[in-house]
């Protein structure tokens with residue numbers, strides 16, 4: 001049994017194995033229906049229980065389809081219908097019951113500590129489907145998408161992030177840059193630079209992360225330009241002030257032109273004003289492929305959690 005909580009806790013070889021498995025499984029699914037099951041039916045009879053304390057479209061769809069393609073099924077709990085949310089049942093008892101009825105638990109939470117609390121009391125794998133500090137399933141899938149499009153290992157590419165550098169997605173991307181050994185240049189306003197502890201961890205592991213307050217310097221010669229929402233779901237900030245702080249950090253055609261001519265644009269979605277419509281709907285944007293690939297990577301993450309990765 002394996003948990004999938006943070007990229008930094010998982011070895012590079014396992015992360016690579018998940019990506020390889022996703023590629024093999026996706027290749028075998030040409031011209032079949034969304035709900036057709038993979039021939040080997042690896043998770044037959046298994047139940048994934050999901051719980052979203054925050055909104056979700058892509059993560060929910062992709063995990064639901066993923067477990068079904070693996071021949072299992074899912075059940076999504078609404079937190080507001082649980083005794084837990086009303087304070088009339090404890091987290092340990094809730095965790096025990098979920099473990100008794102289900103075979104894996106996917107949690108999107110507004111509190112990182114809750115993941116560890118659930119983990120402590122559960123006897124089934126737990127997957128972090130986004131927390132305030134990390135979004136590991138998203139980032140692993142994004143690495144898959146980049147390699148699928150660029151047909152090269154990500155370690156041979158220059159990755160650039162423009163935007164809030166202290167949120168869940170960039171934290172996981174920074175962790176991934178160490179695990180997959182790729183160059184990551186970040187452009188953000190001074191006030192929104194990455195978490196210092198995370199940067200110390202990068203330094204200790206000889207990571208290749210560079211931070212700029214100037215978009216051009218970060219975007220130059222990049223193969224991939226990434227961004228994310230300026231205001232994240234768990235942000236407790238003055239929205240207008242934060243949007244203003246980022247007004248010079250929008251990804252538009254000028255920024256894309258700093259990058260290589262065949263650079264691609266990625267965004268985990270949902271989006272805000274951090275990208276222009278021209279770039280978002282332009283030919284360099286691969287956001288729809290990026291979103292759909294989450295199904296394939298979730299499948300291999302699930303197989304890893306069940307100890308069934310080939």
Ligand code: CP
Pocket residue numbers: 055056057058059060130138268269270
């Ligand atoms: N990218 C992502 O996680 O999307 P959702 O919030 O819709 O799940």
Ligand code: NVA
Pocket residue numbers: 130135167168169228229231232233234268269270
């Ligand atoms: N950083 C964003 C990611 C959404 C998938 C948020 O937390 O809202």
